[in-house]
Amino acid sequence: MKSSDRREITIIDYGAGNLRSVANAVIKLGYEPVVTGNPDKVLAARIVILPGVGAAADTVHSLRELGMEAVIRRLVREKRPLLAICVGLQVMLSETEEGGRHPCFGIVPGRVKRLPEGQKVPHMGWNQVKQRTSHPIFQGIPDEANFYFAHSYYADPSDTSAVAGTTDCGASICSVLIKDNLVATQFHPEKSGDYGLRIYTNFLRLAEQSQPERRTRQ
Template sequence: MIVIIDYGLGNLGSVKNTLDKLGVDSMISKSRKDIEKADALILPGVGSAKQGMKNLKERGLDKILINEIKKGKPFLGICLGMQLLFSESKEGSVRCLNIIKGKVKQFNGKSLKVPQIGWNTVEQKTENKLFKNIPKNSSFYFVNSYYCLPNDKSVIVGETEYEINYCSVLLKNNITATQFHPEKSGQIGLQFIKNWIKKI
């Protein structure tokens, strides 16, 4: 059972629809019991970092999440769900979960429009099962004004160019995170989620 964490934000329904399509058992929940029992967790994301952290804390989900991830439970963070893993975000200058050391910064918008909205390519930095049956430089769907800067560059497995090259796929032990929305990236996105599920 995969639990999609309900923190009052994000396109929970889209993520659930995708897992249903793949025939994977999942539920949307905010209960500690469900989260602790789950085989894997997904933290989806559409929203602002400030509101996201506020909602996680109000529901006591921040501590539960940190705990479960530390215990080694497979975790997928999507978009804001990736950014919230970091130490801090410039979006509302907020302290985040601090599971991945680093910062979340805003695009400067000097040469390109902000937010980045649309399909952009992901450069696969390493051979990884996450990219099985995904052609090199495939496009995924992005909607973001902020991007992640991990201190430890070795966690970067996918990079995308928008103003700069930034981390669009992160992998660290049991943690997978994407800046793009695999649940909204058509067949390629479905394949990505399928690969993640196979790994866990």
């Protein structure tokens, strides 16, 4: 490994998503973003971010077209560090109701549903995340701190052991999902001020800590 690779963070580019903001957050924390739609490069990366904006079914489709589905499955299976944002969280579930019923990756069982009526949709703005575990992703972040959300659908995992944070927006939704070294947030940490950047810092620290384990295993 080249020494210059050590600060690289690979951001998956699938033709949508707020890549710029995610890349800017990574730069702010002293890392170097590598934006790529090449599955081999993602597979070879140390630390991966899956950004998300738009519809889950479209995102699943775009990722499949790129040959990225198998890569994402493998990253999760091998417990490699992956941060998934917004729709990036939603695609991890079994299926989505958005635009009809569409299968997603099924990495975490459960369904992506439309937010309930009787309130403004999209759920847009700053809302509190209730921490359901004392996971290190929350280090330095008080319980019920506010993060920025912008979405009309939400993840409802049937495996609640993966739910690390919840948010009340008409329904109590899963706002942080964790499975081994997959950390997924329904909110946009790159748009959530200091605490959002703190999520990135915590994720990157966890990712760094997981590296030696990975090398010995290989």
